[in-house]
Amino acid sequence: MPNAKQIITDPPADCSLCERLVAYRRDNEAAYPEYFNAPAPSFGPAKAALLIVGLAPGVHGANRTGRPFTGDYAGDLLYATLNKYGFANDRFRADPKDGLKLFGAMVTNAVRCVPPQNKPVGAEIRACRPFLINQIDALKQLKAIVCLGRIAHDSTLAALGLKAKDAPFGHGAVHPVPSRKITLFDSYHCSRYNTNTRRLTPEMFESVFASVRDAVDKG
């Protein structure tokens, strides 16, 4: 008998909430039958003190491999930085069988299905939000959330019941949320575009995670 109190943190593989994303999934199943082609579940231990919220799977990244930030460029900087600050081992090889382990950290996405052109629409972000709410609620030791980019930031604020004006997005912004005993940290998204244009440098990204490490260690 299913546990009525079980919190559903990941959409089912055949999630049908978003018509456009289901149609795109069908297209990808036809074009790339060997791909994962399903909502990418969160990755990391249930006792995580840190939650990292990305945008959505890349078509040849998490949509291919089934693990967030795995298989496209964005994961290279993310997992190297998590390793540098003690949140991951050094096994990341962009393959779910690489032996990567996260320590006290979990990685998820605001939208779990791959959207066309990497751009989810508002209705899709809202439809996927209950999974983000449940993911946050399920992490009983949560102390910090890192939002990668504005969409992750806005969806996380809404998930926490906060108003956009109380916590404006900005790279390096830090927003304490005393009612939840957590702190939100903002970063530009670690996409290839942002790093190629130097909108986000590895140093800028590391400086966010250095602050996150302090916050998690101080409790």
Ligand code: URA
């Ligand atoms: N891969 C993900 O899983 N999420 C992103 O936001 C980008 C790439």
